[in-house]
Amino acid sequence: MKLYDAQAPNPRRARIFIAEKGLDIPTQELSIMDGENLTPEYKAKSRFGLIPALELDDGMVLTEVPAICRYLESKHPEPNLMGRDPLEIAQIEMWERYCEMSGSQAVGEYFRNGFSKLDDRGLPGITGIPRIEALIDRGKRRLASFYEVIEQRLGESEYLASGRFTLTDITGLCAVDFAQMVKLGIPEANRNTKRWHAACSARPSAAA
């Protein structure tokens, strides 16, 4: 087994998940900035041109973080990170998608469309997508809404999907840390989010 990896929020979701599971999976690092995910060689393995990708021992390649994690969870059930019963599984998936689509993707929109090194690469995985100035502001607005929703949620629940740390918190942490990196950190007044962020960041896996 091998993980195609990169210095970016999505591969980090997989790395933290693997660290929480205590697994030791060799990695090969590629550079998104240099477009190493878009070469014909890499796309022959990872068809959507996305990182991370998990290559299995028979050569089969899985992409998409939740799919990779669900596969690893089935092979290594403990510690459980994706739910113990149908309802908890659904809540983790629902909130995890929210953190990805309204958190990470909002920051990605802000970042990719404002960063001249990613000209023609306004979206991950494909080329020919020019940067769009108006998306910088849209990304910020989406993220503001995300911060509002998770602040409310974390006033009701210790962690994002349930009372315990799960894959949802990994995705939420990667979204918030990505936002902080581009100076869109947690709003000052959001005490619940700060409490949760400190707890997630204190886990050894956060260094992954």
Place this chain on the structure above:
Amino acid sequence: MKLYDAQAPNPRRARIFIAEKGLDIPTQELSIMDGENLTPEYKAKSRFGLIPALELDDGMVLTEVPAICRYLESKHPEPNLMGRDPLEIAQIEMWERYCEMSGSQAVGEYFRNGFSKLDDRGLPGITGIPRIEALIDRGKRRLASFYEVIEQRLGESEYLASGRFTLTDITGLCAVDFAQMVKLGIPEANRNTKRWHAACSARPSAAA
């Protein structure tokens, strides 16, 4: 149990899944055009302002189509639509996400940003997101890439995720039918995609 439903591609994914399972779940239809998904009353149930949402008998509400489907699959395992072993489960999730993010969302981008009735609603679930002219063209480009990838895939595999009809095909069908509705139908030369589309459309569930 009750499904909050609407005339739109995402609720249709859930309706087709429910039809394939042979389940009879009462629905309540809301109008996205009239913003009925954005009222405080609805958001008190479905926090992200998205349709569909599945209200359980205890009042708990699940949103996000894959989470709703995975919950229903666990309660009603047959016919299986989300995979029988860890590898098939992962492949279905991986391709299903691709169909959603590169298919449906591409069409949504094209449609929402070109449709004056959705002023200020350039994204689902939130307001204050102005339409962006440049996204009309970006949506088309993303969709062209999606059509290319699935045409190649359907040259290797009878259905999108594996050799049999699964949730991935439901999401793919909803994406392609949405594209056809806005006159971005399957490119003439894409014979594999046309063969697959005809097979999916011939299933009774496609009427859902």
